[in-house]
Amino acid sequence: MAEHYKPVKYKAWEMNLEERFQEVFPPLSEREAVLEANRCLYCYDAPCMVACPTHIDIPTFIRKISTGNVTGSARTIMEANLMGASCARVCPVQELCEGACVLEHDEKPIMIGRLQRYAMDYADEKKIKFFNKGKSLGKKVAVVGAGPAGLTCAGELAKMGFEVTCYERKMWPGGLSTYGIVVFREPVEVARAEAKKIEDLGVTMKTGVTIGEDIQFDQLLKDNDAVFVSIGLGSVPNMDIPGEDLDGVVDGLEFIEETKVKPLSDIKYGNRICVIGAGNTAIDCATIARRLGSERVTMIYRRSEAEMPAYHFEYQFALGEGVSFSFLTQPVEVLSNNGKVDGLKCVRMDLGEPDESGRRVAVPVPNSEFVVPCDMVIKAIGQLKHTPFIAKLGEYGIKTVKGYIAVDGKTNRTAHEKIFAGGDCIRSKGEASTVMATQDGKIAARAIYEQLTGNRIPEGTLKKSTDMTIEPAMEKGYALHEHKPRVHATAPTK
Amino acid sequence: MADLSINFNGIKSPNPFWLASAPPSNSGYQVQKAFEAGWGGAVWKTVGAPVMNVCNRYGTIDYKGRKIIGLNNVELISDRPLDVNLKEMRETKKNFPDHAVIASVMVESKKEAWQEIIKRIEDTGVDGFELNFGCPHGMSERGMGSAMGQVPEYTCMVTEWVMEVATKPVIVKLTPNVTDIVHPARAAVKANASAISLINTINSIMGVDLDTFEIRPNVGGKGGHGGYAGPAVKPIALHLLSSVASDEEVRKAGIPISGMGGVETWQDAVEFMLLGSTSVQVCTAVMHFGFRVVEDMIDGMSNWMDERGFKTCTDFIGASLPRISSFGDFDLGFQSVARIDHNKCIQCNLCFIACNDTAHQCIDLKDMKLTDEVTERLWPVVREEDCVGCALCASVCPVDDCITMTEIDTGRPHITWNQLIKEKPEVLQWDKMVEYREKNHIHIH
Numbered sequence: 001m002a003e004h005y006k007p008v009k010y011k012a013w014e015m016n017l018e019e020r021f022q023e024v025f026p027p028l029s030e031r032e033a034v035l036e037a038n039r040c041l042y043c044y045d046a047p048c049m050v051a052c053p054t055h056i057d058i059p060t061f062i063r064k065i066s067t068g069n070v071t072g073s074a075r076t077i078m079e080a081n082l083m084g085a086s087c088a089r090v091c092p093v094q095e096l097c098e099g100a101c102v103l104e105h106d107e108k109p110i111m112i113g114r115l116q117r118y119a120m121d122y123a124d125e126k127k128i129k130f131f132n133k134g135k136s137l138g139k140k141v142a143v144v145g146a147g148p149a150g151l152t153c154a155g156e157l158a159k160m161g162f163e164v165t166c167y168e169r170k171m172w173p174g175g176l177s178t179y180g181i182v183v184f185r186e187p188v189e190v191a192r193a194e195a196k197k198i199e200d201l202g203v204t205m206k207t208g209v210t211i212g213e214d215i216q217f218d219q220l221l222k223d224n225d226a227v228f229v230s231i232g233l234g235s236v237p238n239m240d241i242p243g244e245d246l247d248g249v250v251d252g253l254e255f256i257e258e259t260k261v262k263p264l265s266d267i268k269y270g271n272r273i274c275v276i277g278a279g280n281t282a283i284d285c286a287t288i289a290r291r292l293g294s295e296r297v298t299m300i301y302r303r304s305e306a307e308m309p310a311y312h313f314e315y316q317f318a319l320g321e322g323v324s325f326s327f328l329t330q331p332v333e334v335l336s337n338n339g340k341v342d343g344l345k346c347v348r349m350d351l352g353e354p355d356e357s358g359r360r361v362a363v364p365v366p367n368s369e370f371v372v373p374c375d376m377v378i379k380a381i382g383q384l385k386h387t388p389f390i391a392k393l394g395e396y397g398i399k400t401v402k403g404y405i406a407v408d409g410k411t412n413r414t415a416h417e418k419i420f421a422g423g424d425c426i427r428s429k430g431e432a433s434t435v436m437a438t439q440d441g442k443i444a445a446r447a448i449y450e451q452l453t454g455n456r457i458p459e460g461t462l463k464k465s466t467d468m469t470i471e472p473a474m475e476k477g478y479a480l481h482e483h484k485p486r487v488h489a490t491a492p493t494k
Numbered sequence: 495m496a497d498l499s500i501n502f503n504g505i506k507s508p509n510p511f512w513l514a515s516a517p518p519s520n521s522g523y524q525v526q527k528a529f530e531a532g533w534g535g536a537v538w539k540t541v542g543a544p545v546m547n548v549c550n551r552y553g554t555i556d557y558k559g560r561k562i563i564g565l566n567n568v569e570l571i572s573d574r575p576l577d578v579n580l581k582e583m584r585e586t587k588k589n590f591p592d593h594a595v596i597a598s599v600m601v602e603s604k605k606e607a608w609q610e611i612i613k614r615i616e617d618t619g620v621d622g623f624e625l626n627f628g629c630p631h632g633m634s635e636r637g638m639g640s641a642m643g644q645v646p647e648y649t650c651m652v653t654e655w656v657m658e659v660a661t662k663p664v665i666v667k668l669t670p671n672v673t674d675i676v677h678p679a680r681a682a683v684k685a686n687a688s689a690i691s692l693i694n695t696i697n698s699i700m701g702v703d704l705d706t707f708e709i710r711p712n713v714g715g716k717g718g719h720g721g722y723a724g725p726a727v728k729p730i731a732l733h734l735l736s737s738v739a740s741d742e743e744v745r746k747a748g749i750p751i752s753g754m755g756g757v758e759t760w761q762d763a764v765e766f767m768l769l770g771s772t773s774v775q776v777c778t779a780v781m782h783f784g785f786r787v788v789e790d791m792i793d794g795m796s797n798w799m800d801e802r803g804f805k806t807c808t809d810f811i812g813a814s815l816p817r818i819s820s821f822g823d824f825d826l827g828f829q830s831v832a833r834i835d836h837n838k839c840i841q842c843n844l845c846f847i848a849c850n851d852t853a854h855q856c857i858d859l860k861d862m863k864l865t866d867e868v869t870e871r872l873w874p875v876v877r878e879e880d881c882v883g884c885a886l887c888a889s890v891c892p893v894d895d896c897i898t899m900t901e902i903d904t905g906r907p908h909i910t911w912n913q914l915i916k917e918k919p920e921v922l923q924w925d926k927m928v929e930y931r932e933k934n935h936i937h938i939h
Contacts, residue, residue, distance in 0.1 A: 031894055038560070042783050060789065067759040069794035 017264050020291040023089070024184045024317075025114060033118040037066035040110045043102055048112060051100035053439040054081040058097055062115055074123035077116055078130050082155045083148045083438045085124065085194050086177045088117035089186040090434050092311050124193060133202035134161030139452050142167065142224040143203075144211050147175020148434045149423030150230035151198045152441030153448075158201040160449050165204040165224075167215065173198075173205055175232055175423075177434060179257045182284045184291065188260045217392060221418060226448045229393070229405065229414075230423040230441070233383035233432075239276065243334030244379075248341030252277070252285045252380030259288055270376025272296045274344045276331055278308035282380035283315065286323040289378070297323045298372060302330040302349050302362045326372070330364060334377055343371045386425065393419070404428040411447035412440055420444040496799035497806045498792060500534075502772050503688045503750050504663045505621045507594040509534035510767065510807055511791050514754050514775035515598035515624060515667075517569060518785070522582030526589060531785035532792055535594025537691075537775060540571035540626045541579045542600040542611060543638065553700030553711035555726065564726035565778045566698045568711065568718070570632045571600055576614075584618040594773075596665065599656075600626040600638050608652060609659045622662045625653060625687075627678070628669035628694025630721050640694065643669040646681035653685030663688035665752060670734055671697050679738040683747040690738060691752035691775065693731045695721025724756055724778035731755025732769055736818045739770030758787070760794030767807065768814040827908035830883040830899040832857075832876050836864040838896040839873065845887035845897060846874045854939055856880035857887060878902075880939040907934055 028036065040062040048058040057076050064073035077084040093099070093113040101109030123130070139162050143150040146168035154164045172178050177191035199205050211217055220227050236251045238244060248270065258267050273294050275286045278301035289297045299318070301308055304327045308315065318325075328349040335343035348368035351360040385403045396416040399406040405421045407414055412422050422440025424432045446457050498509040512535035513519040513528050520539045528536055547570055555564040572579055587595045597615045601607040612623065626633075627643030634641040642648040649666065656664050666682035668675055670693040682690055697719045700710040709717025735753045738744055744751075753771030757763050758779040766774045779787050804810050834845070849857040859872035876887075888897040909917075920926040931938065 044784060044786075060786075063787075064790050064794065067790055067794055068761060069790055069797060071797045072790060072793035075793070 017292075021183050021259070021264055023187065027121055028111075028114050028118045033065055033115060034068075036111050036115060037062045039103070039107075040066070041102065047100035047102060048097040048110075051096045052080075053096070053433075053435045054087070054442065056080040056084070056097075056116075058112055061119060062110065062112070065115060065119060070119055070122040071126070071128055073119040074128065075130050077119055078123075081435070081438055082152050082198065082441075083177070083194060083434060084116060085120040085190050086148060086181075086186060087435050087438065088113050088120055089190065090177070090181050092313075092431075092433065094313050095311065095431075096435070129197075129200065131155075131159050131201060134159050136163070137161040137453060139163065139225045140165070140223065141226045141228065141448060142220045143228045143230065144217075144220070145169075145175065145230040145232055145423070145425075146173035146195065146205065146207070147230055147232050147423055147437060148177060149437035149441040149444075150175070150228065151195055152438045153228045153230065153420075153422065153445045154203045154441075155198040155201050156442055156445035157448060158198070158203045160445070162448075162452075163204075164202075165206060166198075167209045167211055167220075168205065168207045169210045171208055173207060175230075175437075179260055180253055180281075181260075181434075182256060182288055183259050185284075212389065212392065221396070224418075225452050226418050226420060228441075228444050228448070229419060229421040230425065230437070231386050231389060232424045234386050235384055236379045236381060237384045239331065239379060239381065241331060241333055243336060243341075246334055246336050246341050247339060248336075248375060249334055249377045249379065252281050252378050253383070255285050255378055256281070256288060259292075264292070267292060269294055270341075270374065272374045273298070273376045273378060274331070274372055274374045275299045275378045275380060276344075277301065277380035277382070278303075278310055278325075278327075279380060279382065280310045280314050282378075283310045283318045283323075285378045285380050287318055287321045289376075290321045290323060294376075296374075298374070299323060299325045300329050300331055300344065300346060300372070301325070301327050303359065304328055304351060307359050328362065330362065331377075332369065335371065341375055341377055343373050344377055345369060345371050383424075390425070401428040410443070411451075412444040413447055413451075417451075420448060496796050496804055498534075498796060498799075500772055500807050502594070502663070502752065505535070505594050505596065506592070507534040507773060508592060509792055509795075510771075510773045511763065511788050512536055512594060512596070512752065512773050512775045513780065514777040515540050515596075515626065516777040516781075517567075518777060518780045520572065521574070522586045525582075525586050525595070528780075528785045528788075529586075529590045529593045532788040533593075533785065535596065535621075535773065537596040537598050537624050538572075538579065538583060538620075540598040540600045540629070541576055541615070542571055542626075543602060543633075543636070545570040545573050545632070547573050548713045550711040550713060553720065555700060555724075562724060562778065562782050564698075564700075564722055564724040565781065566695070566700050566711070566720040566722045568631050568713065568720040571598075571626070571629065576611075580614060580618050583615070583620050587619040587621075594622075595620045596622045596624050598624040598626050598667070600629065600633060603637055603642065603648065603652065605655045608655045612656055612659050616660065616662060620662065622665060622688070623656065623660060624665040624667050624691060625656060626667055626694075627652070628667050628671075628692075630669060630671055630695055630697050631719060640669040640671055643667075643678055643694070644672050646677045649678045650681040650685045653682055653687050657686050665689040665691045667694055668692040668734075668738070669694045670730060670755075674737075675734045676737055676741050676744075679741060680743045683743055683749070687749065689750045689752060690744070691754065692738060693727075693734050693755045695723045696727055696730065698722030725758050725762075726756065728756030728762060728765075732765060735766060735771060736769045736815065739812065740815050740818045760791040760798065763791060764795060764798060764810075767811050769818075770812045770815050772807070772811055822912040823910050825908050825910060826914065827906040828901070829904045829906060830885075830901050831878045831881040832883070832885070832887050833878075833898050833900045834874060834876060834887075835896050835898070836873060838893050840893055840896075841869065841871045841873065842892060843872075843874060844890045844892065848886050848890045853884050853886045854880065854882045856882070856939060879937070882939065904935070906936060 042059045042063050046059045061073045061076040097112045098109040103109050141157050141162050141164050143154045143166045146166045154166050157164050173195040174191035269292045273289045275282050286297045286299050329346045330349050331344050331346050333345040348365040349362040350365055352363040355361045398414045405426045407421050407426050412420050414421055422444050423437040500507050500510050511533055515537040519525050519536045525536045551567050551569040553566050554562045557563045597620045601611055629639030633639035653666055664687055666687040668678050750772035751770055752773045753766035754775035757774050757776045763774045846857045846859055856877045857874050860875045862873050864873050885899050888899050891897040921930050
């Protein structure tokens with residue numbers, strides 16, 4: 001029977017280790033893609049397009065799949081979003097494009113994410129190169145941090161003719177796409193191929209380079225006409241509880257990273273794991289643990305299901321993976337035996353009055369301590385900011401908001417005229433996501449171009465579909481005949 | 495990137511995509527908005543005799559959840575005064591000098607009337623004319639539109655009147671509502687028309703309301719034939735296009751053809767061009783989705799041309815015409831049989847029931863081990879020696895590339911019907927036909 005007509009093996013225990021770490025959603029077959037594309041209504045001024053932070057012209061790319069112009073489809077995506085392959089996999093589509101789809105009301109929304117992946121995979125397989133390095137403008141830009149924001153900014157600038165150098169601390173570019181997204185959502189090869197496309201635009205990629213150690217920021221600023229800072233966030237903060245330093249307590253992001261860069265069989269994991277936190281990273285850690293083979297994975301979260309920051313579909317996914325949730329539970333101590341983790345002491349919580357943010361505060365229940373036996377504790381309670389680096393930027397007059405770099409929203413420029421920033425390191429409000437970071441990179445690229453050349457952005461570059469006006473011809477004075485209001489005759493009464 | 499520009503007997507256009515003469519090209523506002531969106535040309539909605547329109551004007555056919563596979567209309571030619579149309583044509587041409595603006599014309603069958611309007615329109619600077627000899631409703635009852643196009647002598651006469659005064663190219667638009675479209679096409683050639691366009695809409699009634707017994711579209715309780723267009727008419731249009739394009743007299747005249755009838759995508763457009771269209775005209779698709787559909791038409795055709803190494807449209811216009819033939823010249827020795835790829839088969843058995851009930855009973859359902867799959871269902875299996883190669887099973891199969899019609903050599907003589915009856919006229923008798931078949935091991939199940 002044809003492979004794509006076979007029911008997917010959905011029970012983890014029926015799959016081997018490699019199979020469990022394949023992408024959760026299989027690629028659409030050509031038939032599936034065309035059928036789904038033909039279901040799209042091709043709305044005008046489509047809400048999906050408005051909902052996409054990068055404003056991909058979604059109805060157009062879907063129509064092109066339906067007409068067999070898959071090359072054109074991929075181009076439409078890439079014109080708006082150089083991280084199209086990553087976004088197709090990791091975007092919270094239910095919260096964005098698919099959530100806005102008009103068919104949500106009485107059918108089901110179009111599978112926009114999977115169609116986007118179909119088009120991007122096609123272009124990748126055919127090795128189609130859509131853009132070239134622009135004619136040299138004789139200006140140099142440095143990008144610090146080669147995650148989605150940095151790569152996008154670098155790519156867009158290269159298309160416009162800038163000499164761009166990306167500095168990346170890690171061995172590979174791609175940021176969280178490469179190191180932080182679970183492999184069954186986005187394989188590392190996809191993230192690396194996407195970064196390669198940016199290099200192919202003539203961007204110089206310097207990896208394994210730490211700014212402040214290998215090169216001083218001062219030097220970058222001196223050598224370049226502008227600098228884009230997209231340093232993301234750092235490691236998971238301390239919980240400040242006893243036993244936190246024990247062997248067997250790990251950083252959630254490091255745990256995910258191992259699954260991206262190491263052979264799966266080399267990864268050490270516990271058999272009974274407590275994951276602390278209930279955000280999307282925590283869910284990733286828990287589901288990875290289950291797929292690696294952990295028999296009991298419990299998520300420990302001090303508030304209730306209603307307050308958990310993870311997307312609802314991620315929560316559903318974790319439940320389906322057999323992860324158990326211990327809500328209203330606060331860890332107070334990691335217990336050990338012979339220096340090794342053997343339990344997590346917790347206390348039950350109750351929800352009290354709402355705090356400033358409107359979330360109800362969790363209050364410990366006296367004398368309610370209990371122990372969850374476990375041999376591994378994974379911390380996933382958020383990420384620290386790169387405070388020393390940001391403090392260094394303070395020397396250039398750069399301001400911060402809640403510890404994040406402060407920028408002007410229209411240009412992503414900081415208080416220093418040559419320094420721009422984007423990505424998670426500026427996300428003082430709203431969701432941190434690949435697609436938002438990508439848009440940050442676009443915004444900064446546009447602003448850098450306009451600032452350094454004095455020109456308005458050239459037509460067709462950084463195409464933003466919502467710039468389209470409802471009636472362009474009308475605005476240009478083509479409405480040559482006057483539209484007189486019609487006088488409606490009153491219906492004769494019998 | 496490929497060059498999509500065309501030269502249509504002197505009418506230059508940046509690409510082969512034109513708005514057809516229809517509601518989308520009703521005004522300067524619309525045509526210019528369409529040019530902004532990327533359309534290469536537009537045939538203005540027909541101007542001419544004064545008219546009054548009715549409601550409702552459009553009726554559509556939806557098919558199993560898909561909207562508008564066919565659309566019909568009883569709308570007339572432009573109901574805006576001629577002066578207004580002329581002013582807007584002039585303005586449009588001034589704003590878009592490199593786009594093709596073509597005026598569609600229809601007046602009563604009087605030489606002076608035709609010649610006067612042609613001169614007045616030519617003064618606006620338009621690139622050419624299209625003579626509307628095809629409108630099948632409303633105007634035809636007044637002796638215009640298809641009433642002219644259905645009589646080759648009238649087609650020739652009016653075209654000659656126009657050719658006497660026109661200095662710009664004149665396209666004659668043909669109606670499909672005739673027995674053989676080649677005759678009016680030859681009439682246009684005889685009158686020295688600069689080009690031909692086809693097809694206009696097809697006579698149709700869209701449906702009847704089961705509750706009210708009203709006709710669709712319903713005009714105040716009544717209804718009548720209207721012009722049918724949209725994706726459903728494409729095969730008819732392709733046939734009529736190929737008959738005209740491969741006609742010897744039309745070919746000798748060397749005039750271009752503008753094809754239309756159900757063009758919705760770049761793929762449709764390529765098919766029309768492979769069968770001899772130099773430009774393609776579109777109406778229903780833009781009425782369904784707006785002018786923006788042209789972006790994919792341009793992008794898709796351009797990518798297709800790049801993939802095949804075509805530099806310009808002339809590299810492939812008419813490329814499939816040499817393959818147009820007639821039944822009597824087909825090879826009776828060409829044999830194909832259905833082959834089922836059981837690794838792809840999903841065991842829906844549609845092929846079996848189609849073959850068994852309605853074709854030649856050459857698929858069996860068998861309990862066999864054909865794949866690694868464990869299944870209790872029976873497999874459809876073709877008895878190849880009995881397969882007549884009709885291709886029905888491959889047509890109903892819902893799985894891509896599961897049933898393939900495969901060419902085989904059975905040793906049948908490669909001869910056409912025309913050759914056969916010339917060489918062996920006796921086969922026109924059944925007993926001789928049976929004898930001929932037996933001699934050549936042709937077994938009909």
